[in-house]
Amino acid sequence: MQIGFLGTGGIAAPMVEALAGKGHKILVSERSADISARLAAQFDEVSVASNEQVVSGSEVVIACLMADVAPKVLSDLPFREGQKLISVMVDVSVETLRRLVAPATDISVTIPMPFIAKGGCPLPVYPDTGSVQALFGAENIILPVKSEAALNAHFAALALSSVILAEMLTTADWLAGVTGDEAKAEAYVAALIAGYFKGMRFDGSGEVKTLLDALSTEGGLNATLRDRMQGAREELTEGLDAFRPRLGLPEV
C-alpha cells in the first residue's frame, strides 16, 4: 500500500517504524528534517516528499500534525474521493476533518502511543472504517468504539500511564533509601510490575480484577497498603472526571 505521513514528529516516526518492512511504500513530509532524513536513510521504502506529494502519492494519509496547524495544512492539500485518512491528532474533531479533507470521506481517528513501533499498542478507533485494522491490526490491539466522546475518553485514560510510572519511581526511591542501591531498587520495581503484565491476553476478560483479587489477603502487605491509599483512587476518578469538559465528555 502507498502510505503518506503529514508531520514527521514524535508519533509519526514510531508509526513509520511499525509499518516498515511490510511491503508498503511510505512518503513522509519534509518536516522535522532530522527525523525524516533518519527514516529515509533507515528504510528503503521511505522517501521524503512535500505535503502535496504525500497526499497525491498515497492511498492512505496519516495526519500527525499539531491541532493548531492542521486546519491550514489540510485545507490546502489535494485530497481526492476514495482516499483514506487516519488522524492521530488530539483536538481535531471528525466533523472538522470531514470539512478539511473533502472530497475524501473515509476518515478514522485513533490514538497511538510511541511503543506502536514494537507492536502491542491499544488503538481505540472512531469511526472505524477498517483502515487502522488493515495497517496496524496484525501487531496491535484494535478497539473500535461507538462515539467520538468514547474515543476522547481514552485520551483521559491514557494519562494513567504517568501516574503509574510516578508511583513506581516513588517506590523505587523509597526502596533505595533503605537499601542504598538506586539501580537495583529501580530494576526490582520495574521487573516486578512488568512481571504482572507478562502473558496478559488484553481481551477484556477480567484479568486485572483476577490479579488484584490474588493480592487481597486480609492483613497482607498488599491489601494493607491498598486500603491506606483508597483516597488516591478517589482522587484518580475525580482527576479523570475533571477532563470531561476539555474532552467534550458528558458530565456525571
Ligand SMILES: NC(=O)c1ccc[n+]([C@@H]2O[C@H](COP(=O)([O-])OP(=O)(O)OC[C@H]3O[C@@H](n4cnc5c(N)ncnc54)[C@H](OP(=O)(O)O)[C@@H]3O)[C@@H](O)[C@H]2O)c1
Ligand atoms: N506524541 C505522542 O505520543 C502522541 C500520541 C497520540 C497522538 N498524538 C498527536 O499527534 C500529533 C503530533 O504529535 P507529535 O508529538 O508527533 O508532535 P511533533 O513531534 O511536534 O510533530 C509535529 C510534526 O508536524 C510537523 N509540521 C508542522 N507544520 C507542518 C506543516 N505545515 N506541514 C507538514 N508538517 C508540519 C512538524 O515539523 P517541524 O518539526 O519541522 O515543525 C512535526 O514533524 C498531535 O496532534 C498529537 O496530539 C501524539
